[in-house]
Amino acid sequence: MSKAVVANDHGAVSLAAEVVRHLEKRGFEVTYLGIDHEESIDYPDKAEEAVMEYRKGGYDFGVLLCGTGIGISISANKMKGIRCALPETKYAATMAKEHNNANFIAFGGRIEYSENPLDILDGYIDATFQGGRHERRIEKMMALEGK
Ligand code: RB5
Numbered sequence: 001m002s003k004a005v006v007a008n009d010h011g012a013v014s015l016a017a018e019v020v021r022h023l024e025k026r027g028f029e030v031t032y033l034g035i036d037h038e039e040s041i042d043y044p045d046k047a048e049e050a051v052m053e054y055r056k057g058g059y060d061f062g063v064l065l066c067g068t069g070i071g072i073s074i075s076a077n078k079m080k081g082i083r084c085a086l087p088e089t090k091y092a093a094t095m096a097k098e099h100n101n102a103n104f105i106a107f108g109g110r111i112e113y114s115e116n117p118l119d120i121l122d123g124y125i126d127a128t129f130q131g132g133r134h135e136r137r138i139e140k141m142m143a144l145e146g147k
Contacts, residue, residue: 051079083142
């Protein structure tokens, strides 16, 4: 079964719940590490938990959510091996997989998306990494870690 890990802070409680429901409806087994209340927590802690879980293996991707998606995606991108995209359109989400082979995708619960964030998520899920020249660029990108 395809697996995804999802985590959120207090800024994205209801969008995170929608994401989990959507993924389950699509047949994913979801490990949910977020919070379902609006008591303040720190998004870097949630990013770290989700990435540590992802690293256990067997996951197709992770979804991270905070108020804007910015803090939690930056946090995840500080961790080795993580490429977390923060797309606001389905096109960008598709490219995040096809060109960047993103292994995490982030959303903002307080962002007014002009496209349904679940469609944006589907764009990412349904896309396939194209390899080829993108492989070389990703290798270069990952070589920047720790510089
Ligand atoms: C929390 O108030 C908020 O700063 C957080 O959810 C996120 O938007 C940070 O990038």
